[in-house]
Amino acid sequence: FKSIPNLRYVKDEAGNPLARVGQLRQRSSDQLKVFAGNGATMMINEMELGFSGLCPAAWLADLFAASWDLWFAGKHREAAEMFGRILMVESMCRPAGPDSGKYILCLRNVFKTYTWRSYEMFSPGDREGRSVQHLNAQGKQWVQEALELVKPYLRA
Numbered sequence: 807f808k809s810i811p812n813l814r815y816v817k818d819e820a821g822n823p824l825a826r827v828g829q830l831r832q833r834s835s836d837q838l839k840v841f842a843g844n845g846a847t848m849m850i851n852e853m854e855l856g857f858s859g860l861c862p863a864a865w866l867a868d869l870f871a872a873s874w875d876l877w878f879a880g881k882h883r884e885a886a887e888m889f890g891r892i893l894m895v896e897s898m899c900r901p902a903g904p905d906s907g908k909y910i911l912c913l914r915n916v917f918k919t920y921t922w923r924s925y926e927m928f929s930p931g932d933r934e935g936r937s938v939q940h941l942n943a944q945g946k947q948w949v950q951e952a953l954e955l956v957k958p959y960l961r962a
Contacts, residue, residue: 807830814837814839815838815839815840815841816838816841817841817842817843818830818840823844823857824848824852827852827855827856841857841859841861842861843861845862846860846861846863846870849873850877850886853874853877864907865907865911866910868961869888869956869959873886873888873892876888891959895910895955898948898949899952901945901948902944902948903940905920905941906941906945906948908921909941909946910949910953913950914960
């Protein structure tokens with residue numbers, strides 16, 4: 807931070823960012839803005855410790871924003887409850903596989919398809935051992951049920 811004059815923001819998601827944020831803020835006199843990564847999976851802790859921002863999963867961005875807004879309005883319990891809804895949806899969708907977040911964006915009319923780019927974009931060495939778990943009927947049902955539970959809290 808001190809040796810690179812225009813460095814003002816960092817996204818910290820390696821190891822344990824919660825253990826580092828205090829020192830980063832202190833050593834930069836709070837001028838280095840620290841954003842949390844990892845999909846904002848520890849959002850409440852990150853806000854308590856003074857992260858400047860979060861990098862949440864896009865498919866529930868409005869719920870993350872609602873939790874953020876509630877927190878900074880001093881409504882910490884309501885913020886935690888909203889964040890709990892996010893964790894509930896993520897928990898219900900996890901068994902459906904990695905397509906579930908994209909499928910939510912389709913259900914919310916953000917995208918028309920939830921298909922992935924082909925793994926052909928990876929070099930042959932990177933493709934080895936990779937498998938794609940496509941969303942089946944049961945997975946779609948789980949995602950639809952999870953989204954239905956939070957529908958009243960969606961902004962768009």
